[in-house]
Amino acid sequence: MSTLLAQLRDGLPAEAVVTDPDVMAAYAHDMAGFCPAGDSAAVVLPRTVEQVQHVMRTATALRVPVVPQGARTGLSGGANASDGCIVLSLLRMDRILEIDPVERIAVVEPGVVNARLSRAANEHGLFYPPDPSSWEECTIGGNIGTASGGLCCVKYGVTAEYVLGLEVVLADGRLMSTGRRTAKGVAGYDLTRLLVGSEGSLGIVVQATLALRPEPPAQLALAAEFPSMAAAGDAVCRIMERGHTPSLLEIMDRTTLRAVNKLTRMGLPESTEALVLAAFDTPEPAADLAAVGDLCTAAGATEVVPAEDRAESEMLLQARRMALVALEKVTGTTLIDDVCVPRGQLAPMLDGAAAIGEKYGLTVGVCAHAGDGNTHPIVCFDPKDEDEARRARESFDEIMALGIELGGTITGEHGVGVLKKEWLARELGPVALELQRGIKQVFDPHGLLNPGKIF
Template identity: 80%
Template sequence: MDALLERLRAGLPAEALITDPDVTASYAHDMASFCDAGTPAVVVLPRSVEEVQHVMRTATALRVPVVPQGARTGLSGAANASDGCIVLSLVKMDRILEISPVDRIAVVEPGVVNATLSRAVGELGLYYPPDPSSWEMCTIGGNIGTASGGLCCVKYGVTAEYVLGLEVVLADGRLLNTGRRTAKGVAGYDLTRLFVGSEGSLGIVVKAVLALRPRPPQQLALAAEFPSAAAACDAVCRIMERGHTPSLLELMDRTTVRAVNAMASMGLPESTEALLLCAFDTPDPAADLAAVGELCKASGATEVVPADDVAESELLLQARRSALPALETVKSATMIDDVCVPRSRLGAMIEGTAAIAEKFGLTIGVCAHAGDGNTHPVVCFDHTDPDESRRARASFDEIMALGLELGGTITGEHGVGVLKKEWLARELGEVGLELQRGIKSAFDPLGLLNPGKLF
């Protein structure tokens, strides 16, 4: 410990090092349940690329593990500390270095908050689409680490589609540049995409070149009530089959709707079994909403209510953004699953989750990015009750198994971390896992970067 601190202090300002155990303990984990976390030796908050390089050179010399962190809003334990590690928190590297309306790119450091970037580019008539529910807190570096998505994925895609290039500090302190600033580029292997979603296990992202789009018109939304989740999912299939491209297509089940009302008094219809929210940012959103409204009625919607204006649409979107925080108030703890299935199997996924909730005697609310089949079953439980905690974990595993059975994946945007290591192995298979471990070894031969995550 003394040798580690001495070497770190040689290349870092005093304020960049935190050793107080009461403070370092607060950096030990992210927001996931059932994920072990160790005790870090030190927390480092660098402000420059050179400081990150110094940390990695020190870690390599002394064989000390390093756990990169953003805002710790993750839901899989990917940012959890390991015993004796250096926690490398990148939140102080929070500068927007460049915004180019001509090239339609932004160049940012990893600690930039998603919402901060979105507002900055918006002032120039541009748009950065990836918008996780935690966008007011989560950082771009964390978004890149977990390949996060958001409410607008159905039309605009996820983080991976907007990362053009990266500057990465490797495990031994060398600096790697990947990708490009240009609209096109196919030179060599796509190392940029390899780092997106790698959860800090291959290198430390210290700069990102992000693609931007022109700011779209403000969107209008509608809310459709359904007598069952199956009917709502049928409407989703009809909407996509007819070629509509909504900017948002989200679903909340009855449990979620009631939780949102209880927390935020949103006035959502509690008599509904499923509430579907659809929005368009097209030149004529009212016409698109009218067409979708008819499809919802054909699928059995009992009520279809288009918003009158942008302000009312924003209220509906805020209700959806409140879903996860609201479900967290139902019990003392939650486990948030992240299973993505083909759109055509969305109804089976939601009905199967309801059956799992009944089997284990638990409250499980489901909200979903319905347009891309990404469900978020939220298992609510009392963490002080050992039996209820056991049932919560068992239900979580059954939900993931159901997703794989339906041709889906164990994570659409939250990552693997600690929580889903066993399930990643099941999804990849023996050959896939072997090759992934080989890639990890090529970038991090000593296994110092975020050990114990993914595999």
């Protein structure tokens, strides 16, 4: 331990190496439950690429594992410390280095908060579309690590579609550049896409070149109430089948609506079984909303309420963003799934998750990025009650099994981390798993980068 700390401090400012046990405990884990976290040897907070390289050279020389972290808002245990590791927090590498309105790109360090980048892009008439619910806290580096999504993915896509190039420090301290700044480029294997979603297991992202888009008009939203999840799912299918491209298309079940109301007093309808939120940022959003409203009515909506202005639309979006926080208040702890299924299987997935909750005697609230089939069943439980915690884990596993059975995937945007690694093997199969482990071996032959995650 003394050798490790001495060598780290030899190439880092004194304030960059933290060994205070209370401070290190705060960096031990992300927001996921049921994910073990170890005791790190030190927390390092670099400000430069050279400092990250020094950390990795030291770690490789001494064979010490390194766990990279962003804001620790992840939901799969992917940023949890392991015993004796170096926790490498990239929060202080938080500069927006460039915004180029001609090329429509931003060049940023990994610690830049998502919302801060979005606001900076807005100043140039541009925007950065990926918007996870934690966008006011989560960092671009963390978003890249988990290939995160957000509310507007139905129209604009996920993080992977906006990462053009990366600067990455490898396990041995070498600096590698991937990708490009140009609008097109197909030279060599696409290492950029490989690194997006790798959860810090292949390298440390220290800089990213991101695509930006012209800022769209302000969006308008509507809320549609449905007597069943099947009717709400039917409405989603009708909207997509007719060729509409909403900027947002979400579902919240009655349990979630009640939780949000209790926390925020927004006055959302609690008697309905499902609430669909749709929004458009087109030049004529009112006309698009009217057409979608008609489709919702045809699918069985009992009420369709378009927002009158941008402020009302933002209130509806805020209600959706508060779903996780509100459900956490039910019992204090949640297990959050992010199973993604074909759109046509939304209703069976959401109804099935609710039935699993009833089977285990637990509160399960469900919301979803309905436009791309990404569901978020949220299991509420008391971690101090051993039997309830056991039932929570079993219900979580049944929900994932249901998703795979319906033709889906175990994670749409949260990553595998610790929470879902046994399920990854089931989804991939032995051949794909062997190849992925081989890729890991090429990048990280000593297995030092975020060990125990994904595989």
